[in-house]
Amino acid sequence: MPASGAVTRNTLRQQIADALRDEILAGRLQPGEEFTVKQIADQYGVSATPVREAMVDLSAQGLLDSDQHKGFRVHQFSVDDYRGMVEARSLIVDGVFRRIEERGEGQLPFGLTGPALVSVRRRAEEAARAARGGDLDILIGYDLRFWRELGALIANRYIADFLHRLRVQAWVFAVPFLRHDRDMLAWLWGGHEDLVDAITLGDVPAALSVIDAYNTHALRWADRLSAG
Structure with missing residues (x-):
């Protein structure tokens, strides 16, 4: 009992x-x-x-x-906090992908189309659709699930858990600003499917390019906030 x-x-x-x-x-x-x-x-x-x-x-x-x-x-995060989150996840994810590239020989999950990657693709499609439609609530849910499942495929659970925590914090910071932004649609990133495509093909440079664009997009948005 x-x-x-x-x-x-x-x-x-x-x-x-x-x-x-x-x-x-x-x-x-x-x-x-x-x-x-x-x-x-x-x-x-x-x-x-x-x-x-x-x-x-x-x-x-x-x-x-x-x-x-x-x-x-x-907790009230600042724009500098947000920039720090983006920088941290950028350094960690870049390191994980480059380590996979250095190992070579089609290391998981690159070049594979197993059930786990199929599930990630489904999350990617839903997240991208929500981003295009400006449905913030649906986007947040699918975006977090997408990155969480992808993290479980490419990194150990400690890295995956840390990255998930950073992304939750980043969304907590972003939500109040996005909900009052008339140009919100332009700032919702929807490149999830491009990243899954690169992973499915085993193209690490293409995956890194998508992630770099993702982080650059986030930092441009932070600069826009700083500029008022």
């Missing part, structure tokens, strides 16, 4: 963390917005313990800030 109770509580903790993360990504919880454990517990109709644990988890992921006297607030 104790083990079952622990599983139930951990599951609830994860469900609450996922729900709050979705609220932040959707922009319903704004950067700097404050709330208490009790408010969230009342909102979801649960006890305070799993809520507090969920908030601690999100704080460890950099999405919430803890205030001993006021509760928690949504």
Whole structure:
């Protein structure tokens, strides 16, 4: 019985963390917005313990800030923070792909069309369609899944988890700006399918070119924000 109770509580903790993360990504919880454990517990109709644990988890992921006297607030990332995220993921992904290229001999996942890559392609198609249509909520979900599944194919889980965390943070920063940008459609990157095509063909230089364009696009958007 104790083990079952622990599983139930951990599951609830994860469900609450996922729900709050979705609220932040959707922009319903704004950067700097404050709330208490009790408010969230009342909102979801649960006890305070799993809520507090969920908030601690999100704080460890950099999405919430803890205030001993006021509760928690949504972390407010700066444009410089965003540039740092882009630079970090650029360096890491570039290193992963170049290591695959150096190894040669058709290392996974290049040149393969297994079930995992088929799933990644499906995510890519949906993400690209959402980007073209300007559907931000759908794009965020598929974009995160796309990069998460792709990361699981080309890198060890520690790298994949770190990159996923960076991308969540980048979306948390970007969402409030994009939702109020009349030119939003021009700044939604949709090159997912091009990247999958390069991977399927085993063309590492082409894959690196797509990723370089992706990061350049993100930095141009950051420059636009800085310029007001």
